[in-house]
Amino acid sequence: MLDSVLSALKNTIRFIQLKLTDFGDEPLNVDKVLTERFIKRDTPRHVTNELVLLSDHHFELLYPVCPICGADRVTKQEYRSRTPILGACGLQKLYLRRYQCTVCGKKFTTPLHAVVEPYHRYASTFKDAAERVLQTGYRPLRKLKEDLVTAFGIAPSHQAIMNWLAVGEEKRIQGASSQYSGYYCYDEQHIAVAAQERYRLTLFDSILNIPVAEEIAVDCGYKTVYDFLNGSLQGRPLVAITTDHKREYKGILDELGAAHQLCLFHLFKMIGDVVYAALQSKRYSYRDKIKLCLYFTAIKNVFRTGDLQVAQERLERLLDEYGNIPRGLRGFITGKILPDFERLTLFMRDGLVSKTTNPLENYYRQTDPESTKKKYRTSRGVLSYLAQKMAYWSVKFGRLPQPPTS
Numbered sequence: 001m002l003d004s005v006l007s008a009l010k011n012t013i014r015f016i017q018l019k020l021t022d023f024g025d026e027p028l029n030v031d032k033v034l035t036e037r038f039i040k041r042d043t044p045r046h047v048t049n050e051l052v053l054l055s056d057h058h059f060e061l062l063y064p065v066c067p068i069c070g071a072d073r074v075t076k077q078e079y080r081s082r083t084p085i086l087g088a089c090g091l092q093k094l095y096l097r098r099y100q101c102t103v104c105g106k107k108f109t110t111p112l113h114a115v116v117e118p119y120h121r122y123a124s125t126f127k128d129a130a131e132r133v134l135q136t137g138y139r140p141l142r143k144l145k146e147d148l149v150t151a152f153g154i155a156p157s158h159q160a161i162m163n164w165l166a167v168g169e170e171k172r173i174q175g176a177s178s179q180y181s182g183y184y185c186y187d188e189q190h191i192a193v194a195a196q197e198r199y200r201l202t203l204f205d206s207i208l209n210i211p212v213a214e215e216i217a218v219d220c221g222y223k224t225v226y227d228f229l230n231g232s233l234q235g236r237p238l239v240a241i242t243t244d245h246k247r248e249y250k251g252i253l254d255e256l257g258a259a260h261q262l263c264l265f266h267l268f269k270m271i272g273d274v275v276y277a278a279l280q281s282k283r284y285s286y287r288d289k290i291k292l293c294l295y296f297t298a299i300k301n302v303f304r305t306g307d308l309q310v311a312q313e314r315l316e317r318l319l320d321e322y323g324n325i326p327r328g329l330r331g332f333i334t335g336k337i338l339p340d341f342e343r344l345t346l347f348m349r350d351g352l353v354s355k356t357t358n359p360l361e362n363y364y365r366q367t368d369p370e371s372t373k374k375k376y377r378t379s380r381g382v383l384s385y386l387a388q389k390m391a392y393w394s395v396k397f398g399r400l401p402q403p404p405t406s
Contacts, residue, residue: 017052017053017054017055017058018033050062050063051110056095057092057093057094057095058079058095058097059094059095059096059097059110059112060076060097060110061097061099061110064099064110066099066101066103066104066106066108067108068101068104068106068108069101069103069104069106071101071102071103071104073101073102073103074099074100074101074102075099075100075102076097076098076099077097077098077099077100077107078098079095079096079097079098080095080096080098080109081093081094081095081096082094082096082112082116083121084112084115084116084120084121084122084123085121085122085123085126085154094112096109096110096111096112097109097110098110122154122156126148126154126156129147129148129151130147130148133147171215171216171217171379171383172213172214172215172228172231172232173213173214173215173383173386173387173390174212174213174232175205175210175211175212175213175390175394176390176391176394177205177208177210177394177398179208180205180208180212180236180237181205181206181207181208181237181239181352182236182237182238182239182240183205183206183207183239183240183241183352183353183354184203184204184205184206184212184238184240184241184242185203185204185206185241185242185243185354185357185359185360186201186202186203186204186225186229186241186242186243186249186357186360187202187204187243187244187357187360187361187364188200188201188202188217188220188225189202189364189368191216191368191382193216193377193378193379193382194377194378198216198217198218198379198382199216199217199218199219199220199224200214200215200216200368200382200386201214201215201216201217201220201224201225201228202214202360202363202364203228203229203232203233203241204359204360204363206242206353206354206359206360207352207399208398208399209359209397209398209399210393210394210397210398210399211363211390211393211394212232212233212236213228213231213232214383214386214390215228215232216379216382216383221248222248222251222252225248225249225252226252226255226256229241229252229256230256233256238256238257238258239258239259239350239352239353240258240259240260240261240346240350240352240353241253241256241258241259241260241261242261242262242263242353242354242355242356242357243260243261243262243263243357244262244263244266244357245262245263245266245267245270245336250343259346259350259353260343260346261343261344261346261347261353261354261355262340262343262344263355263356263357264303264344264355264356265356265357265358266356266357267303267336267337267344268300270332270336271296271299271329271332272296274328274329274332275292275293275296275328275329278292278326278328279292279293288326291324291326292326292328292329295318295325295326295329296329298314298317298318299318299329299332299333299337301314302314302315302318302337303344303345303355305348306347306348306351307348308345308348308349311345311348315337315341318333319333363393366393367386367389367390367393368386368389
C-alpha cells in the first residue's frame with residue numbers, strides 16, 4: 001500500500017521543504033525523501049488537493065482558494081494540528097495550515113478530506129474496508145471489528161464502526177443511479193429485527209437489474225405500500241410494475257397510474273399447490289390425476305407465448321371444455337384468470353415488462369439469504385447493511401441504460 005500512497009503523493013505535492021540531512025554524496029532522490037518522510041504514515045487514498053509538504057508533517061495548499069466565495073486572495077494563518085489514525089503504526093500528528101479570505105473574511109484549513117474525513121480519527125481506508133466486507137455478506141459489528149484488527153491492526157469501537165456505516169435516520173434508502181427504465185418489480189420480504197417481525201419493501205428495476213429503493217416497515221398494508229412506492233417513484237419514470245397476487249396491489253397500482261403485470265410464477269405456484277395436493281390424495285383416481293395434470297399444462301400454455309391473440313385462442317379452447325376440467329382448476333379459471341387476464345398478459349402487449357418477479361427474488365436470495373434474515377437487531381442496522389449490498393449489486397450486476405436511438 002505504501003507504494004501506491006507515495007505514487008499518489010508524487011502527483012499532488014508540487015514542492016517539498018528539504019533538510020540538510022536530505023543531501024549527501026549521492027544525487028537527491030525524491031522517492032527516497034518521500035519514503036523517509038512517510039514511513040510511519042499510511043495514506044490510503046488519493047489526495048486530490050495540490051499540497052505543499054513541509055518538514056515534520058506540516059501541510060499547505062499550493063493554490064489556496066476560499067471554499068466559501070471562491071476567491072484566491074487569502075492570507076496564511078497559523079497551523080492547526082490533527083491526530084488521525086492513519087495506519088497500523090497508530091496515531092500520527094499532522095499540522096494543517098489555516099487561511100483567511102481577504103474578500104469574505106472566512107477562515108478555512110488545508111483539507112485532507114480524501115485521506116481523513118472531517119471530524120473523523122480513522123483514515124477513510126478503514127471505512128472503505130468495512131464497507132467492502134459487508135458487501136460480500138452480513139457481519140455483526142463485533143466480527144467486523146475483528147476483521148479490522150486482523151487486516152490493519154486497529155480496533156475501533158462498535159460505535160465508531162456503526163457511525164461509518166450508518167445511513168442516517170431515514171427509514172428508506174435509495175439507489176445511487178440517476179436513470180431508471182420505468183419498468184419495475186415490487187415485493188416484500190419477511191425479516192426479523194430484534195425477534196420482531198418486520199417487512200423489507202423493495203422496488204427493483206427489472207430492465208437495468210438494479211434496486212431502486214428499500215424500506216423496513218412494521219406492516220405491509222395498503223397505505224404503507226402505497227406511501228413507499230409513491231415516495232420511491234418521485235421524479236422517476238413509471239410505466240409498469242410486476243407484483244405477486246396480493247389483493248391490495250391492484251388498487252395501489254391503479255392509484256399510482258402504473259400498468260400492472262401479475263407474476264406468472266406465483267400464478268403457476270398457486271395452481272400447482274392445489275394440483276400437488278390432489279396428486280397426493282387417495283380420493284382421486286389415477287385417471288382423474290392424469291386429467292388434472294393435462295389441464296394444468298393447458299392453463300400454463302395459455303401464458304407460454306408472447307402473442308396475445310394466441311393466448312386468447314388457447315383460453316377460449318379451455319372454456320369450450322369447461323365442463324370436463326377438474327373442479328379444482330375451474331375456480332382458478334373463473335375466479336383468477338378471467339378477471340385478471342389483462343394483468344396477466346401485459347407482458348405480451350409490452351415486451352419490456354417482466355412477466356415474473358424473479359429478478360427481484362434473485363436479488364433477495366443474493367443479498368439477504370435465509371441464514372441471515374433473522375439476525376438483525378435494529379432497523380437502522382438492517383438498512384446500513386442493505387445500503388452496502390445495494391451499492392455492490394448495482395456495480396456488479398447492474399446493466400447500463402441504453403442510449404436513445406435517433
